Amino acid sequence: MFAKIFDVEDLTRRDSAFDAVAKFEDERVGIGLKTWIHTRDLTYQKVAEFNKVAPIEFSPLIEEKEYDELIYKISELRNERIKLDKRQYNTNHEIYHNITRDNNQMNVVETNYDLIQLDSLKLLSQTSKTYVFSDGLNTYKYYASKSVLLKEFEASPDKVLEKIPIIQFDDPFELLKMIELPVQAQEEVQDTIYLPLYSDVQMKVEEKSGFNAWNAAPKNKGSNILRPEYEAYIPIPKWIHHTFPKFFGFDALDRRERNIASSFTLHLPDDRKFKAIVTQDSGKSLQTNPQKILGKWILHDVLGLQPRELLTMEHLMKLGVDSLKLTKLDNTNFKIELADTYAFENWKIEIEDKIRESGSRMPTLRPHLLEEE
Template sequence: MWSELDVHKKEKYRSLMTNFASLSEAFSQKVESEKTLEISESVAPIVNSKFQETAFQRTFGAIGEDIANTSYDVSLKNDETQKYLVGIKSFGIHSGDQKIAQFKASSVADGWSIILGKAKSNAEILGDKNLADKENEPLYREVAMKIAKLRNERIASSKELIKGFDASDTVNVEAVYHVLMPSRKGESPQIHVGETDYFPIDVENIEILGSTALRNSANFKFTDGKHIYKYADADSQLFMNFHNKEIIVDTWQVEYVADAFSYFENLDKEISELSTGLQVTESVSWMIANKHGDVEESSGYNGFDGGSKLSKVDNIREKRINSFKMKYKNEISEADMNFIISHLQDILLKSYPTKEDKKKMKQIRSELRDKLVVINNDKIKKDIFALVYRPVSEMYIPIPESRKFHDNNPNFFGKDVGTFKKGTKKLALDKDERTFELEFLPSGNVITVYINQDDGKSIQSINKQGILGEWILRGVFQLNEYEPLTGERLNELGINAVRLMKFNNDSRRIGLEFIWIDTENPPKDAIGWVSHF
């Protein structure tokens, strides 16, 4: 990536970072020598990670990525065919392993500590690291495979977010780490620019390297032939060896300034050259799951899971059941056919008006699904699923406490879009008057959507609902067909919320991004249940 970036922008980025680091000596500590003379210690150049991230975004036009559990900080569009996901990091050139991910919720839910507790017990009994590593290899491998699965799913999800839903095969998305590595105290002040690939873990080539130490046998290292990883059980953290000196692609000299006040007095001359760019003027964010951690069933992101939309007029459903029976009567046993027809009749011909009734319907549908697994006929499965489920990629984006939001922000989606017919839950404007363009960040994909349903609770696609659902459900959330989105899956991927943004440029669309919200410290723009904390 670094070699492909604009040389003038790289020079501006270098200037920002080295100018910031040039203040480092002004904060150096003074010590007393034996002769009581004050001696100023040399210090390492200071690289502030937040400033680094902001400088990278503003210089290269990158977009910030507010997603937890990955090291992706920004996304960068190089051209129409090349996009990058960038993990921005800073650490000393002589530093060791660096944290790259955390799996706290998944490790607890899946019992990783229990597995590694067995490894610790084995090590205590054997009392020899080599013997213990050999005995614990299957335990370490089990956890390493779980780590690899989650990490790879997160990487795939993030790549889909930047690639977008209408990307052709010509769009290439690469993930890289961009790191700044300052020299240490006593060395010539330099900042080394490093870059290394952000690879998925190669599951087929995982090799367990053993525990980090006999007495820390719940922590272990493994490699996939590309990177060396270390997992620390206490905080469920994954570390990686960056091979710091091997990844250097550029080196900047830092000239310290002694008078910080003079620097600050002239700072405005330097930053005035930077374009302020687009500014977010309004934003709103909300959790995808409810306060119990569950994602709504049968609607929203799980719209496919609702009852069949097959028409009931003119005995359409009965005719479709009979048509299925005639089509496959010679392909499966009479007992299996009777089981299927009985369940289809229960699902399609009976009414399920209440929530409890719908639970019964889903139980019957689950029994039918289990039977199809045993029958193992893809054509039959496809035809039956088309009867008993809604379209597999059907979905909309639900707005929590939508009536309250629209009443407080009637013009957020456009003039009077959030207004209602007096005394009703019905939106006042016609469909065409409550449409707008939604831009998905960071991919830049744009889709025409509208506010719909009672209380204006949904954001729905006008004519690309299937494409949108396919991308979000299969790509972003890495779900199989007919697999519901759950709170557990959100935790695994580190995506639990949505943010909408309006910009200072009135002609720009409303932006949408998938983010992570810390429920104990929600952002100021949060609505829904998390805003009440």
């Protein structure tokens, strides 16, 4: 509802630190949305989940009773995700926009979207399942059993920006009966694929190809000239072209079609647009011209790496991302955005299940297993 009324970009279906991004002339604002029933002025609300990293990063610290290290690691990873999305969506400001529902009114409260101050952390209390800590600006609570981080929000009278009268229905189903929706044409389902930031064969980020192509040997044999900073390309596993043969509007496995195909436009999360092509043997590479345009955006602008700094699986795990989501708008326009850890692998499992259900011939979706055999 917020996104529709205020005409902002809705991020609630994405694994993002923000729920929406608003654009005001040259300003881009990352917005966190929270709603709760106003039973008291102070309340804890969930701000982050750590389901994937908690067993690896947090559980050992809890077992060793390293609680100061635990709250530091939680705070560090929370900050990294916020900074990642600030870079990805190129935001200038960030806020929490909160609505609390009281008797026959709703209260509008806005607060700062702060990074956690790592040098001011203090553990306030802990049990076997909860850890409460402060950074001097805000108070947080980590639930180990659910791997979630909550932040304390205040909605006392002096924090309320506006009070809006509302009518509360005792039976919401009676209200729904009053709503008549026009019959709408079925929305067209957009084609989507996922591309790994790592090698689908080696299950790691290669040091001299893909996003580390800048680290490969010089193009001219015997030359000492280094490849350009941020030279990179997105690896496309061959099985994706077999399974989605016309995703890019042409048969990427056919060299002739690939060579005569025109470039297409990549739409970035921060509204920038780049021209790109599918190239190399078997269409294994998605790249811009020059290649460093793509590399600088992903490696520097989004992932925060410095020139000639290797991308590693450890860095991706720390940020909670390891793949890219590519959504086809039409044959010449594609939306590209980061996808969270295991998104590519989970998508691959879904594709395998669909192929089995259809009874079609199963392509080789797991080349790294064949190599091991």
